[in-house]
Amino acid sequence: MTKIEGVKFDERGLVPIVTQDARTGEVLMLAWANEEALARTLETREGTYFSRSRNELWIKGATSGNTQKVVSVALDCDGDAVLYRVEQSGPACHTGERSCFHTPLLEGADSLDGVLARVYETITERLRTLPENSYVARLHAGGIDRVLKKVAEEAGEVLLEAKNGDREALATEAADLVFHLLFALAEVGVTPADVASVLQAREGKSGLKGPKDVG
Amino acid sequence: MTKIEGVKFDERGLVPIVTQDARTGEVLMLAWANEEALARTLETREGTYFSRSRNELWIKGATSGNTQKVVSVALDCDGDAVLYRVEQSGPACHTGERSCFHTPLLEGADSLDGVLARVYETITERLRTLPENSYVARLHAGGIDRVLKKVAEEAGEVLLEAKNGDREALATEAADLVFHLLFALAEVGVTPADVASVLQAREGKSGLKGPKDVG
The missing domain is CATH 1.10.287.1080 (MazG-like)
Incomplete structure (x- = not known):
């Protein structure tokens, strides 16, 4: 596997992934990818991560069926964070909520x-x-x-x-x-x-x- | 300062912050906050982070003028990531781009x-x-x-x-x-x-x- 141009993985070999619903603009989750997961995402357009708890490659929706079709991927200016824009089928969160960010700490209006x-x-x-x-x-x-x-x-x-x-x-x-x-x-x-x-x-x-x- | 309900800071005392433009839905940046930065954000509604490179509290726009008025803040389901929705004045990125995520790794259509x-x-x-x-x-x-x-x-x-x-x-x-x-x-x-x-x-x-x- 070739090194992905410009991506800086941290000392654990991981980079944080922000996942956004490409249709609604909603931020769905923050997860992590190692090089293999990111390369697989770019190749297959299936939202793929690295599970820190299970210490293994994690193809989103492989067990729940709530898969992510990846529309675009972007790297941030200093190369240490990645954005997946996805078409999410079903809820992104294991709790059944659409987004993992469903606990308000400070409330405000939507766009x-x-x-x-x-x-x-x-x-x-x-x-x-x-x-x-x-x-x-x-x-x-x-x-x-x-x-x-x-x-x-x-x-x-x-x-x-x-x-x-x-x-x-x-x-x-x-x-x-x-x-x-x-x-x-x-x-x-x-x-x-x-x-x-x-x-x-x-x-x-x-x-x-x-x-x-x-x- | 009281512990912020439910937020799990990592071994460095940091939590990743996803920052989203509340008007356009654009994901602007991924940065980090310690407890002081997050508490200050909740209190003042000014986008506040912890700069890992300078090792200090970082009030976004304090030097550039490109401040963030925080509209809402949400915690994710496992308590280890936070979403700021902000009204960004000027570009969020130090390169002058609106978003830090301006380097495409995989292109796709917008919504x-x-x-x-x-x-x-x-x-x-x-x-x-x-x-x-x-x-x-x-x-x-x-x-x-x-x-x-x-x-x-x-x-x-x-x-x-x-x-x-x-x-x-x-x-x-x-x-x-x-x-x-x-x-x-x-x-x-x-x-x-x-x-x-x-x-x-x-x-x-x-x-x-x-x-x-x-x-």
């Missing part, structure tokens, strides 16, 4: 991007399982026109509250619009990542583009 | 995560500086009605492409709608974080709520 990804996942899960008392299931039963009417209605409410200059009401209506937009996307099989790609491609070209027009 | 925050920041920056050839500046000059008409127009196009079942066109129109929604929010002084709070409050209550209704 919009992370929330949207979670909301989208919940919508698609509701569309799969159709729980009886679910708003998503009820609207879905009415067909896609019901969902799209809500998109139009909530867009109208955004217009009104923006004209009213009522910031609190506008935030609420914007949330309603975004929720139903995600719902419509889910109905047609478009993901937030598809939308992100469009926005990102525009960012790339000119810093920022308005639709069909220059920044 | 929605971070794009919305960046687009919103660019819009507000354009509204401040009004560059001559900017789409944002041009639309803004026409008054908020111009922006809101675009919200309505793009919502209409989302409806049409969803009915057409054209996934690519729908992703494009959804991006246009999201862009103009963020634009309208910026005009009224509502932030993506305000919208996220509304959605998060609903998540918190019942896993997921539709607007004014149960998940």
Whole structure:
């Protein structure tokens, strides 16, 4: 096995790995890798670590089934920490929580991007399982026109509250619009990542583009 | 100083800290804290670490000015890693890059995560500086009605492409709608974080709520 360019393993031969959900941005876990584990991750795109407690190679999900498809890997500026961005199936944490970082020491608000990804996942899960008392299931039963009417209605409410200059009401209506937009996307099989790609491609070209027009 | 509940410091008295941008979701750095640094972070909400090279308390940005306002702190399931979510001013990395994790070992696509925050920041920056050839500046000059008409127009196009079942066109129109929604929010002084709070409050209550209704 060749030495992985630039990675500094510590005196135990380990490097800390930060693992992030590539879809939601959530930080899922901090674990460790030796050179073999990191090389295997780069080669197979399966999240692979070194278990310090069991003192052996640890392919995440090998026993639990909650595997990680590795989307990208990055090294930090001084070469002594690595970031895996992964598509996590099931919870990352052995406790059943999505992320291992679920014990708050200090509370605060989340970002919009992370929330949207979670909301989208919940919508698609509701569309799969159709729980009886679910708003998503009820609207879905009415067909896609019901969902799209809500998109139009909530867009109208955004217009009104923006004209009213009522910031609190506008935030609420914007949330309603975004929720139903995600719902419509889910109905047609478009993901937030598809939308992100469009926005990102525009960012790339000119810093920022308005639709069909220059920044 | 009281022992911080549940945190396991290693034999050097350190715990690894993953630092994440609370607005964009980007993982910024991996650093270390001793008990004093962690306690200071919890108390002051200033990102504080322990510098292993200088062997001293390290208040991030104390010399560079690139400080971190700590939004939340979480401990992982086995108590030996901590996550700071921060509002980073300026670049986190001493190289001038936003994140220390800027050396790709394996490349991959990005997610929605971070794009919305960046687009919103660019819009507000354009509204401040009004560059001559900017789409944002041009639309803004026409008054908020111009922006809101675009919200309505793009919502209409989302409806049409969803009915057409054209996934690519729908992703494009959804991006246009999201862009103009963020634009309208910026005009009224509502932030993506305000919208996220509304959605998060609903998540918190019942896993997921539709607007004014149960998940």
